[in-house]
Amino acid sequence: MSATLQNTGRARRWPIVGDPPYEGSRIPVRIPTILDVPAEISGADDVLQVNFGPNHPSTHGVLRLIVDLDGERVVGLSAVIGYLHTGFEKNMEQKTWWKAITYPARIDYVGYQNNELVFVLAIEKLLELEVPEKATWMRMLLCELNRIHSHLVYLGTSALELGAISMFWYCFRERETILDLFELVAGQRMHTRYFQAGGLAEDIPAGFFPEARKFVEWMPHALDDYLALLDRNQIWLERTKGIGLLSAEDAIALGQSGPVLRASGVDWDLRRDQGYLAYDQVDFRVPVYTGCDVYDRYRVRMDEMAESTKIVRQCLDRLERMEGEPWIADDRKVVLPPREELHTSMESLIHHFKIVTEGYRVPAGEVYVAIESPRGESGCYVVSDGGPKPWRVHFRAPSFAALQATATCVHDTMVADLIAIVGSLDAVMGDTDR
Amino acid sequence: MLIDVVATDYLNWSAKGVSGYIGTAGGRDLNFPMTQGLQALPEAKPYRFAVNYHLLALRQGAPRLRLQCWLEDGDPVDSVVPVWPAADWLEREQYDLMGIRFEGHPNLARLLMEDDWEGHPLRKDYPIGGEPVRFSPEE
Numbered sequence: 001m002s003a004t005l006q007n008t009g010r011a012r013r014w015p016i017v018g019d020p021p022y023e024g025s026r027i028p029v030r031i032p033t034i035l036d037v038p039a040e041i042s043g044a045d046d047v048l049q050v051n052f053g054p055n056h057p058s059t060h061g062v063l064r065l066i067v068d069l070d071g072e073r074v075v076g077l078s079a080v081i082g083y084l085h086t087g088f089e090k091n092m093e094q095k096t097w098w099k100a101i102t103y104p105a106r107i108d109y110v111g112y113q114n115n116e117l118v119f120v121l122a123i124e125k126l127l128e129l130e131v132p133e134k135a136t137w138m139r140m141l142l143c144e145l146n147r148i149h150s151h152l153v154y155l156g157t158s159a160l161e162l163g164a165i166s167m168f169w170y171c172f173r174e175r176e177t178i179l180d181l182f183e184l185v186a187g188q189r190m191h192t193r194y195f196q197a198g199g200l201a202e203d204i205p206a207g208f209f210p211e212a213r214k215f216v217e218w219m220p221h222a223l224d225d226y227l228a229l230l231d232r233n234q235i236w237l238e239r240t241k242g243i244g245l246l247s248a249e250d251a252i253a254l255g256q257s258g259p260v261l262r263a264s265g266v267d268w269d270l271r272r273d274q275g276y277l278a279y280d281q282v283d284f285r286v287p288v289y290t291g292c293d294v295y296d297r298y299r300v301r302m303d304e305m306a307e308s309t310k311i312v313r314q315c316l317d318r319l320e321r322m323e324g325e326p327w328i329a330d331d332r333k334v335v336l337p338p339r340e341e342l343h344t345s346m347e348s349l350i351h352h353f354k355i356v357t358e359g360y361r362v363p364a365g366e367v368y369v370a371i372e373s374p375r376g377e378s379g380c381y382v383v384s385d386g387g388p389k390p391w392r393v394h395f396r397a398p399s400f401a402a403l404q405a406t407a408t409c410v411h412d413t414m415v416a417d418l419i420a421i422v423g424s425l426d427a428v429m430g431d432t433d434r
Numbered sequence: 435m436l437i438d439v440v441a442t443d444y445l446n447w448s449a450k451g452v453s454g455y456i457g458t459a460g461g462r463d464l465n466f467p468m469t470q471g472l473q474a475l476p477e478a479k480p481y482r483f484a485v486n487y488h489l490l491a492l493r494q495g496a497p498r499l500r501l502q503c504w505l506e507d508g509d510p511v512d513s514v515v516p517v518w519p520a521a522d523w524l525e526r527e528q529y530d531l532m533g534i535r536f537e538g539h540p541n542l543a544r545l546l547m548e549d550d551w552e553g554h555p556l557r558k559d560y561p562i563g564g565e566p567v568r569f570s571p572e573e
Contacts, residue, residue: 015492031541032519081523082546089531090555094562252435252492255520266492274496364476368488368500370437381440381486385447385476396438396488404523433546 015273018265018290020247026411027250035407037068037076046070052418054083060157061429063403063422072414079406084433092393096359097123097197100390104380105191107395108431110153113146113182114373115395115431116195118380121276122369123197126362126384129329133278134322135199140277141212141315142185142194143371144308148219149178150374151301151308158298158423159230162239167229174222177215184208197360198335199328209320216316219309223302230298240295244409244421247292254408255401258376259304260425263297265290270372282314294424301426334360359388368396375399375426395434399427436518437498438488439525441532444479445558481506485534487514505534513539531556 028035041047052065062083068076088107092100104119105112117139124131156171179189185208186192186201194201230236246256251264261268269286271279287303289296328335336355337348364386370379379396402425409421481504489499503511513536514521525536526545533554536542544551553560 027519032515032522034541082544082548085546087555090560090562253519255436255518255524268492270496273494366442368438368498370490370498377437377490379438379488381438381488383442391447392440392442394438394440396440400523400527401520404520 015267016248016265017267017288018248020249020265021245021292022247025250025253026245026247027253027408032254033079033404033407035075035077035410041070041075044070047075049076050415054080060423060427063427063429063432065406065418065422067415067418069415072416074410074413074415074418077407077410077418079403081400081403081429081432084429086434088434089393089395092390094389096388097362097390098355098359100393101196102191102193104395105193106430107434108373108375108378108397108399108428109190110428111146111150111374111378111431112191113142113195114371114378116193117143118369118371118373118378118395119382119393120195120197121371122367122380122382123362125367125369126365126382127197127334128363129198129331129334131199131329132326134204134319134325134327135329136278137315137318137322138200138204138327139195140279140282141312141319142182142192143277144311144315145178145181145212147308147374148305148312149175151305152178154301154374154423154426155226155298158420158426159236161419161423162236164230164233164236167226170222170225170229174219177218181208181212181215184211196328196335198331199326201328203327204319209316212312212316216309216313220306223306223309226302237295239417239420240298240424241291241293243294243413243417244297244424245292245411246405246409250408251292251405254405256376256405257398257401258372258374259297259300260402260405261376262286262288263300264292270370270377274370276371282311284308284311294420297424297426361386361388362390370396373398375402375428375431377401395431397431397434399425399429399431403427403432435490435492436487436514436520436524437490439485439514439521439528440488441483441485441528441534441556443483443532443556443558445482448476448478480504483507483509483532483534485511485528507533508535510535510537512537513542515539530554533557 030036048069050067050069052067054062054064064080066078067074088103092103104115108115152171152175156168159167182192183189186194246264248264248266251261267288272286284307287300289299332351337351341348342352362384364384366383368379368381370377376398378398381394382390383392385391410418483505485503487501491497505511513525523545525539528534529542530544530547531554
């Protein structure tokens with residue numbers, strides 16, 4: 001790997017760190033997302049075209065890979081998506097802003113809380129709505145819990161695909177605890193719709209803090225368990241190290257973000273470098289590795305789980321002192337009035353009726369809001385014509401970007417490694433196809 | 435780096451008044467009796483479609499840039515795939531759902547919809563719920 005040191009061309013400067021694992025670019029020349037079979041073996045009897053998916057347990061849903069194999073070597077690849085396209089963006093145009101909040105969580109159904117956040121932030125930016133501090137910290141807490149949840153799903157399923165079945169059970173044990181916490185807060189285990197334009201849908205319930213404390217005390221031990229199971233496991237190391245290389249330059253050219261980018265030696269995290277919610281007030285580290293392979297993507301996610309646990313703990317420290325503070329903005333034109341007021345105040349009743357039936361209007365304009373979801377930059381572009389329904393909603397899906405890198409990552413690999421590589425890109429098909 | 439390519443269809447934009455309840459910025463009450471029923475129309479757009487390119491610089495402060503390219507139905511726009519490989523699927527998606535033709539794209543095929551799908555679903559004149567459903571073989 002160090003043989004390529006001299007061929008960096010121009011000076012590498014922040015945020016790119018480390019040395020590239022290969023010279024030049026490996027992005028396929030003709031079409032960036034399709035790896036063509038080399039001309040000299042194209043059409044040969046030995047080259048076999050195989051369909052992986054769309055119904056294959058290791059494709060994490062309904063990803064279809066058309067793979068050309070020469071023996072066990074992958075010589076051509078083309079990813080086909082769209083099997084889970086459900087028209088979320090079109091659907092949201094037909095719903096009021098208020099009702100459309102239920103949709104984003106179902107787009108990326110593993111990083112649901114983060115997706116909900118990005119849409120709510122977009123509405124709030126158009127409305128110029130101030131969010132109370134308590135809501136901001138609770139949002140941060142839930143988004144970090146969700147990040148741990150998402151990485152656990154990644155870790156469990158990717159390890160399972162490489163034969164480490166026990167990892168799956170361990171990861172889903174902790175995931176279960178997180179889902180219980182979500183259920184405690186919002187009544188739903190997934191797709192909570194707990195974030196509301198202006199703050200939170202309800203106050204944080206009594207009993208949440210002790211349970212969440214138990215979890216943050218336990219999580220570092222769980223991470224030690226995972227490390228003990230995997231990090232000195234010879235099979236795991238050999239199946240992941242040096243596999244699925246993607247250099248920093250190629251990753252940037254292909255629009256990668258999140259853990260994939262950070263494992264390619266790009267020191268970039270929107271939580272730190274762009275800033276949203278109150279991430280500037282918490283102490284956390286952004287893990288960066290320079291191996292550019294499947295193993296380093298795993299290490300980035302492992303470190304991120306530890307960092308997220310730290311952030312959750314800091315959020316708890318803050319939130320426990322915010323007892324009795326408001327959890328949603330006091331803007332009666334946008335925010336539902338408190339339930340008990342409906343029995344005593346005519347004004348509140350009218351507001352409630354109007355918001356629920358017609359929906360609130362959002363000033364005309366267009367915004368793009370981006371956050372660091374577990375999979376990378378999750379962006380939301382919305383256009384409002386000033387009415388109660390969005391004119392256009394578009395989600396920048398990190399999984400969509402990640403899958404564009406498949407053809408570059410499978411350069412000169414074996415078919416068994418293909419499974420490890422697709423797993424390490426951690427694409428959620430709902431997010432990809434929308 | 436190129437973050438996103440997204441097209442917007444502004445067909446019938448600001449053609450009629452927007453109805454509904456007035457939510458306001460910053461909690462100000464605009465529901466004054468004198469302005470009731472007088473709802474400002476959003477500013478007219480020069481063409482029907484806008485193609486937005488969202489760019490991000492990996493620098494301190496994460497500066498972002500949105501490039502807008504305005505066009506009428508059927509107008510082609512040059513593909514940016516030679517500049518940013520990431521535009522491959524992004525442009526295909528907008529071609530598929532919005533019907534924008536990207537000139538010079540190496541593989542401008544449908545991405546999310548089926549290959550033989552007719553129409554572009556995200557256009558404003560695309561019928562909603564118009565898909566015929568057969569309930570029995572006799573129909």
